[in-house]
Amino acid sequence: MPIQIIRTDITKLNxxxxxxxxxxSLLGGGGVDGAIHRAAGPNLLRExxxxxxxxxxxxxxxxxYKLPCKYVIHTVGPVWRGGxxxxxxxxxxxYRESLKLAKKYECESVAFPxxxxxxxxxxxxxxxxxxxxxxxxxxxxxxxxxxxxxFDKAAYQISEKLFSDIRxxxxxxxxxxxxxSLYERMLREQxxxxxxxxxxxxxxxxxxxxxxxxxxxxDNKPSMAAPMQAQQLAPQxxxxxxxxxxxxxxxxxxxxxxxxxxxxxxxxxxxxxxxxKLFSKIRSNVHYSPSKTTAIAFAIALELSLEETKEMLxxxxxxxxxxxxxxxxxEYFIQSxxxxxxxINEALFMFDQSLLGM
Numbered sequence: 001m002p003i004q005i006i007r008t009d010i011t012k013l014n015x016x017x018x019x020x021x022x023x024x025s026l027l028g029g030g031g032v033d034g035a036i037h038r039a040a041g042p043n044l045l046r047e048x049x050x051x052x053x054x055x056x057x058x059x060x061x062x063x064x065y066k067l068p069c070k071y072v073i074h075t076v077g078p079v080w081r082g083g084x085x086x087x088x089x090x091x092x093x094x095y096r097e098s099l100k101l102a103k104k105y106e107c108e109s110v111a112f113p114x115x116x117x118x119x120x121x122x123x124x125x126x127x128x129x130x131x132x133x134x135x136x137x138x139x140x141x142x143x144x145x146x147x148x149x150x151f152d153k154a155a156y157q158i159s160e161k162l163f164s165d166i167r168x169x170x171x172x173x174x175x176x177x178x179x180x181s182l183y184e185r186m187l188r189e190q191x192x193x194x195x196x197x198x199x200x201x202x203x204x205x206x207x208x209x210x211x212x213x214x215x216x217x218x219d220n221k222p223s224m225a226a227p228m229q230a231q232q233l234a235p236q237x238x239x240x241x242x243x244x245x246x247x248x249x250x251x252x253x254x255x256x257x258x259x260x261x262x263x264x265x266x267x268x269x270x271x272x273x274x275x276x277k278l279f280s281k282i283r284s285n286v287h288y289s290p291s292k293t294t295a296i297a298f299a300i301a302l303e304l305s306l307e308e309t310k311e312m313l314x315x316x317x318x319x320x321x322x323x324x325x326x327x328x329x330x331e332y333f334i335q336s337x338x339x340x341x342x343x344i345n346e347a348l349f350m351f352d353q354s355l356l357g358m
Contacts, residue, residue, distance in 0.1 A: 273357025
């Protein structure tokens with residue numbers, strides 16, 4: 001199962017286990033820790049007293065009491081002291097040990113806050129990267145739904161450089177979209193002339209035809225009339241003939257690309273942040289119609305070029321457009337050669353766009 005970034009109150013999340021960013025005493029505190037203890041009720045504190053604390057980087061599990069989950073996994077994150085004192089290794093251990101407990105207790109879903117990113121001062125963008133890296137490594141060998149819970153979107157930011165680069169890419173391509181080239185202006189003018197000519201056909205039919213035949217754009221550009229004439233001359237195909245020429249479907253192209261890349265099915269759907277059950281539906285149904293985010297997720301997992309991505313999207317009935325921020329962000333990452341779906345999702349989340357996978 002995949003990772004998803006969600007913005008909600010972790011104490012209200014209905015899943016098998018939620019992770020508490022606790023202190024060493026496990027007896028409650030501020031922030032997420034205090035909120036979880038308040039929501040769970042006094043019995044959580046009573047059980048925590050029997051655990052006799054917890055070392056930084058380790059994790060312990062209790063019941064959830066009044067919370068809408070089965071378990072609370074308590075882990076103690078490191079205090080940020082500049083990054084040269086083993087903080088990253090300790091934070092990674094928090095996530096690994098919590099996931100081990102979730103697996104041991106047969107949890108199918110778990111929710112993490114952004115550990116150590118509050119009063120402990122761990123830089124929020126770096127804390128998020130640690131969470132995504134450790135959880136994605138775990139999911140390569142295990143099936144579990146992992147939620148990274150952000151209480152407030154302002155609680156973290158992707159790196160300033162990445163944010164600025166994506167913003168610049170969006171702005172540049174919006175400009176390109178609304179800037180007319182010389183050829184586009186000429187084409188519009190010629191179209192206008194054709195429309196004016198068509199209005200005269202009824203009154204001057206014999207004069208209009210020679211004019212249409214001789215109408216050409218400069219520099220050997222094709223005429224506007226030529227495609228219409230070719231269309232009139234082309235034999236009409238029956239519906240059965242057209243149906244007989246249907247190209248390979250999205251599902252067929254996906255499976256072909258998986259084979260060409262030398263990947264297993266599991267490697268592909270996990271890299272795509274897609275649930276195994278959803279992949280089974282796609283594999284078993286040659287005419288399966290995925291969502292756009294799912295189609296792009298597979299293109300990212302397969303590390304397709306921009307042209308190949310557009311082809312795969314076309315098989316599913318979609319396209320990339322420069323009038324859509326979501327599409328431009330996807331295009332930016334592909335053009336940059338960055339196929340890390342979790343980094344892409346972080347950026348999409350920051351720009352209030354739909355996430356890939358699921």
